[in-house]
Amino acid sequence: MIRHLLIIVGIFAASMSWLIWLCRAVDPSTRYGSEVEYNYARYCAGCHGANGQGNGRIGRFKKLEPANLTTTEFWEGRTDEQLIHSIDAGKDNMPAFFYYLTDEEQRELFKFIKENFRPTPRRD
Ligand code: HEC
Structure with missing residues (x-):
């Protein structure tokens, strides 16, 4: 028993x-180690790829040509404010994120991609 x-x-x-x-x-x-990493994986990686090279599955499949966030040309040709604005309001094939992400989350994501994907960071 x-x-x-x-x-x-x-x-x-x-x-x-x-x-x-x-x-x-x-x-x-x-x-994911942090909230921002999770947000990147959830909202951005589908198009921009886990490593920011613009080769995410959705982006490739739908031929959206997501920006490659890992090149020097990319970072040199644009200002921070302009890029944050693109995340907020969208640009061409990229959807706007103001509806899904707060300003603070967008800025954190921007900081995340800048710190992780920008080659040879300058001092500024
Ligand atoms: C549906 C696909 C898609 C998703 C999801 C997406 N993007 Fe994009 N993204 C694009 C495309 C396409 C471009 C290129 C737009 C252009 O330059 O015409 C782009 C461009 C950008 C740029 C450059 C904008 C500029 O002013 O040149 C940044 C920064 C960026 N994306 C960040 C993000 C972040 C951060 C996320 C997640 C919150 C995200 N993207 C999610 C498709 C996407």
């Missing part, structure tokens, strides 16, 4: 830990 009880408790414990593992596996935010 006690053995049956132990088996039931064992099965219960196993299924609970499996459920917890499943929840963690399903919630994508647990896979």
Whole structure:
């Protein structure tokens, strides 16, 4: 009798830990180190690619030609404010994000792509 009880408790414990593992596996935010990394993956990487090279799956598939955020020409030809404005209001094939992301989140994303994708950062 006690053995049956132990088996039931064992099965219960196993299924609970499996459920917890499943929840963690399903919630994508647990896979990213920070909120901004998660936002990039969720909102931007589909077009600009995980490494910012403009080769995300949606961008390639739909031939949207997302900007390559990793070239010197890209960063030299544009001001920070202009780029933040493009994220907020959209540009050509790029959708506007004011509806999905607060100003602060947009600025954090901009800082993220600047720090991670811009080649040989200048001092400014
Ligand atoms: C649906 C695809 C798509 C998504 C999603 C997308 N972009 Fe873009 N993005 C583009 C395209 C296309 C361009 C090129 C626009 C142009 O220069 O005509 C672009 C250009 C840019 C530029 C350069 C704008 C400029 O003024 O030259 C920045 C910065 C940028 N994207 C950042 C982001 C960020 C940050 C996100 C996520 C919040 C994002 N993009 C999501 C398609 C996308």
